[in-house]
Each structure stands twice: as C-alpha cells, then as structure tokens.
Amino acid sequence: MAVPRIAGLALAVCLATPASAFADDGDADADADTAVAPFRFSIGAGGAALLSGAAGETWRGLAEIDLYPGGPLGKVGGSLAVRSLLLDPFGDAGLATAGVIYEAAAARPRLVMALHGEAGIAFGPDGADRLRPAIGGGLKTHLGVIGPLALATDVTAHVIAEDVDDLTLVFSLGALIAIAR
Numbered sequence: 001m002a003v004p005r006i007a008g009l010a011l012a013v014c015l016a017t018p019a020s021a022f023a024d025d026g027d028a029d030a031d032a033d034t035a036v037a038p039f040r041f042s043i044g045a046g047g048a049a050l051l052s053g054a055a056g057e058t059w060r061g062l063a064e065i066d067l068y069p070g071g072p073l074g075k076v077g078g079s080l081a082v083r084s085l086l087l088d089p090f091g092d093a094g095l096a097t098a099g100v101i102y103e104a105a106a107a108r109p110r111l112v113m114a115l116h117g118e119a120g121i122a123f124g125p126d127g128a129d130r131l132r133p134a135i136g137g138g139l140k141t142h143l144g145v146i147g148p149l150a151l152a153t154d155v156t157a158h159v160i161a162e163d164v165d166d167l168t169l170v171f172s173l174g175a176l177i178a179i180a181r
Helices: 002-016 026-034
Strands: 040-050 059-068 076-085 094-107 111-123 126-129 132-146 149-163 166-180
Touching: 040 076, 040 149, 059 094, 059 149, 059 166, 076 111, 076 166, 094 132, 094 149, 111 149, 132 166
Parallel strands: none
Antiparallel strands: 040 059, 040 166, 059 076, 076 094, 094 111, 111 132, 132 149, 149 166
C-alpha cells in the first residue's frame, strides 16, 4: 500500500528536520523594526475628474508634493496639494490642502499605497471670491514605471463648508505623472 509508505516517509522527514528550522528567529523581525526609514518624496501633476460637487466643468487639474522625512517618523510624512484646479480660465477655482500621509503598504520601488488626511481652503467662482474651509482624505497609489518616473492615482473625498447649513461633498479621481524617490 502506498499510503503507509508516504505517511512513514513524512514522519521520518519531520523527525529528521532540526527544531531550529521551525523556531521563530526574532533577529529578522528586530532588524526590520529597527531599520531607519530613508528620506523619500514624490512630486506630480495631472488631471482629476470630479464625481460630485462640481459646479460646471468636471475635468480639473491636480498637483501634489509628498515628503517622507524618514528617520524616526518612518512611514509618516506630509503632503501639499492643489486639487480641483479649474483649467479654463486657469486657476479661477480650486482647493489648496496640506496634510499628513501614511504609507500603508509598499512593494518598493515599484508600488506604494498611502492614506492621506488633509485640511485646506477652497477658492473660486463656486463661492464667489470667498475662501471656504475644507477637510478630507483619500488613497494615493504610485506605480513605478522606469527609474524615478511613476504613474499615480489619487481617490479623494473632501467636505467644503459654504456655511454652517451648506456643506458640499466633493469626490474626485485623479491621475498623475510623478517623479518619486
């Protein structure tokens, strides 16, 4: 019978395998935890489609800068962005934000996924010449193409406060060409 021979072979392999092969060697985990994160950045520009909250033109401009200082901050960094920038007439409306970004997952150097939360001001014709507060966040993904060149996508949601009783929810899908390190 083949089954007893296979079971006997499996038992012999298990008994012959040193116990250290199954032991959790804490050195690899300790090295990963104590590794100092390097300085990283990304700068990019492209376009975004507003899925909601657009008064008029839904295709808008997008520019972002992400900085990860590294060191003790590790995967946490800062972000500056100009979102939903009206293209015609250029710069008449948009959303300027600053925020915190967290590298949630990465298969460096090719793929990075980061969560971001930010606050800023909306400006432009939707609210006449008033500046309106905004808060939001989203998910940004960088896919390395060649060298420092990357394609990036950014899915965001922002709440813009026109007045206490008048809130606007803006969903946008952005695509950027970025230089990332």
